[in-house]
Every structure is written in C-alpha cells, then in structure tokens.
Amino acid sequence: MTDIRPHEIRVPVPNPDDARLYFIGRIHTPWTDRKDCPRQGKPDGPECRVEIFEPWVPALKGIEDYERIELLYWLDRARRDLVVQNPGHSDSTFGTFALRSPVRPNPIGTSLVTLVAVDGPILTVRGLDCLDGTALVDVKPDRCAFTPKAPPKP
Amino acid sequence: MTDIRPHEIRVPVPNPDDARLYFIGRIHTPWTDRKDCPRQGKPDGPECRVEIFEPWVPALKGIEDYERIELLYWLDRARRDLVVQNPGHSDSTFGTFALRSPVRPNPIGTSLVTLVAVDGPILTVRGLDCLDGTALVDVKPDRCAFTPKAPPKP
Numbered sequence: 001m002t003d004i005r006p007h008e009i010r011v012p013v014p015n016p017d018d019a020r021l022y023f024i025g026r027i028h029t030p031w032t033d034r035k036d037c038p039r040q041g042k043p044d045g046p047e048c049r050v051e052i053f054e055p056w057v058p059a060l061k062g063i064e065d066y067e068r069i070e071l072l073y074w075l076d077r078a079r080r081d082l083v084v085q086n087p088g089h090s091d092s093t094f095g096t097f098a099l100r101s102p103v104r105p106n107p108i109g110t111s112l113v114t115l116v117a118v119d120g121p122i123l124t125v126r127g128l129d130c131l132d133g134t135a136l137v138d139v140k141p142d143r144c145a146f147t148p149k150a151p152p153k154p
Numbered sequence: 155m156t157d158i159r160p161h162e163i164r165v166p167v168p169n170p171d172d173a174r175l176y177f178i179g180r181i182h183t184p185w186t187d188r189k190d191c192p193r194q195g196k197p198d199g200p201e202c203r204v205e206i207f208e209p210w211v212p213a214l215k216g217i218e219d220y221e222r223i224e225l226l227y228w229l230d231r232a233r234r235d236l237v238v239q240n241p242g243h244s245d246s247t248f249g250t251f252a253l254r255s256p257v258r259p260n261p262i263g264t265s266l267v268t269l270v271a272v273d274g275p276i277l278t279v280r281g282l283d284c285l286d287g288t289a290l291v292d293v294k295p296d297r298c299a300f301t302p303k304a305p306p307k308p
Contacts, residue, residue, distance in 0.1 A: 006283040009212060011209035017174050018176055019228050020170040020174050020287070021173040021174070022172055055167065057237075058237040058249060058250070059237040060249050061249030062248045063252045063254065072262060074173050080176075083211075098211075098293065099295070100295060105176045106175050110224065138251075138260050140253075143266075
C-alpha cells in the first residue's frame with residue numbers, strides 16, 4: 001500500500017493538522033492481510049466485532065433499534081500523498097476522489113453494515129471490508145433508517 | 155450547538171490526537187445559520203458548490219463519470235464530549251451513536267449527493283445539509299455506482 005505504481009502521481013504535502021481525531025474503538029475482522037480483504041463489504045459477509053472504548057460506550061444507547069448503521073474507520077496503513085492512482089496496474093489511471101481506495105489524503109473508510117447484535121461495548125455486524133485491528137472513528141444510524149425516527153427539529 | 159440540554163451526559167475527554175486530517179476543500183451552501191440547515195440533504199435540494207483546494211485538484215480525474223458521490227466534511231462548531239443527547243428537548247434521550255447529530259466525538263458529516271457538474275476545482279452538487287463554509291475532508295464515488303466500474307483486484 002506504500003509503493004508507487006507506474007503513472008501514479010504524488011504531490012508534496014505538509015503534515016496534516018487541520019483537525020484531530022479520537023479513535024473511539026477497534027474493529028475485529030477475519031482479514032489480517034490487505035490482499036484478503038474484500039474490495040467492499042457485502043451484506044452476507046462474515047460477522048465482525050466492533051469494540052467501543054470508554055468513555056464512549058454510553059453513546060450506544062438506542063443503537064439496537066437500527067438494523068443498518070454506518071461505520072467510519074481509519075485506514076492507517078495507507079499513504080496520503082497520491083492524487084492519481086493506477087489500481088489495475090494498467091494504463092488506466094483514476095483520480096483519488098474517483099476511487100474508494102484507502103489511499104487518499106484523509107484515509108477514512110465508510111461502510112453501511114447490518115447490525116446483528118449489541119452486547120455491552122461490542123457490536124456484531126456484517127458488511128465490513130477492513131483489516132483486523134482497524135481503528136474506529138464514528139458510528140451513525142443509516143440515513144434511511146434514521147430519518148423516520150428523527151425527532152422534529154426544535 | 156455548544157449548550158447542554160436537560161438529561162444530556164457529558165464525559166471528560168482528553169485532547170484528541172489519534173489521527174490528523176487535512177481540509178481538502180470548502181463547501182458553499184445557502185445556509186449560514188444552523189437553524190436553517192435541513193436535517194438531512196435531499197436529492198432535490200438547492201445546488202451547492204464544493205471547492206477543492208490544491209494540491210488535490212488532480213484527484214478529481216474521472217469524478218465526472220459518477221452521478222452520485224459521497225462527501226465527508228468537518229462540523230467544526232460541534233462540541234465533542236456528549237455521549238447522551240436530547241435532540242427533541244424532551245425526556246427522550248439518545249446515545250450519540252444512535253443519532254446523526256453533528257455533536258459527536260469526531261464531528262464528521264457524510265452525505266450522498268448528486269453530482270450536477272464539474273468545472274475545474276469546483277463540483278456542483280445537490281443533496282447537502284451543512285453550513286456555508288464547512289471544511290471538506292473527502293470525496294468518494296457512491297458504493298453502488300463504483301462497484302461495477304472498479305478494476306479487478308490484482
């Protein structure tokens with residue numbers, strides 16, 4: 001994930017410091033090597049465990065009402081300075097923003113997953129695609145599921 | 155966005171520094187006050203402009219092929235230390251991860267928007283919900299639109 005392929009374009013970038021994140025938990029999946037990860041999670045993929053760290057565990061209150069949730073996670077092994085990539089090792093290149101590659105200025109992955117179970121600080125989900133040990137950044141209800149339940153705006 | 159309502163629960167948190175972000179652009183919308191923002195963007199919402207900053211502009215190569223894109227942005231006015239919230243000003247409280255509120259440990263908003271036009275560093279989109287001037291964190295093709303085009307994994 002750190003090599004450069006033919007026709008890829010790297011740009012000089014400063015150290016990032018426009019905003020800072022908390023890692024709020026950790027994702028446990030069956031995949032320990034990047035080449036084994038699915039390109040994208042599938043609804044019938046294997047069950048994965050999402051562990052929420054303190055002090056954020058109380059923020060799960062009510063999450064069990066949702067069948068679909070959105071997860072944001074930090075793809076820490078990806079380089080951040082490529083603007084054009086060559087994912088197929090071919091002559092076809094794509095801009096980073098036209099790809100869902102982990103290689104991007106801010107390596108945040110997003111997945112919509114099925115929530116199978118909630119047990120204290122542990123969510124069991126299906127539909128992930130990331131490496132075992134990936135740091136969790138956010139959990140939200142899926143838009144479609146959330147909208148009908150959203151309280152009216154005061 | 156910085157007040158605490160009845161029954162909300164705040165937790166002591168350290169300064170965040172597990173990962174750091176670049177702001178890669180800026181979003182221009184018609185909404186300059188939080189109370190005017192839609193709770194969630196709509197496909198027939200007003201056209202908004204998304205400005206990409208250098209050196210990231212070349213990363214847009216090929217984005218025009220997608221009708222739907224995902225945007226991630228930084229909701230910088232939101233406090234980050236609430237685990238239980240009271241969005242309806244009522245007796246019903248919700249955990250932060252059971253809400254799509256901007257108030258969350260990592261205040262990253264995500265929207266799926268319709269890409270109307272691309273003109274150099276400017277994307278015109280419909281379906282946003284955020285304040286004018288919001289900082290952009292990422293642009294990705296929508297999952298559904300991307301999958302059929304994704305090059306095979308080497």
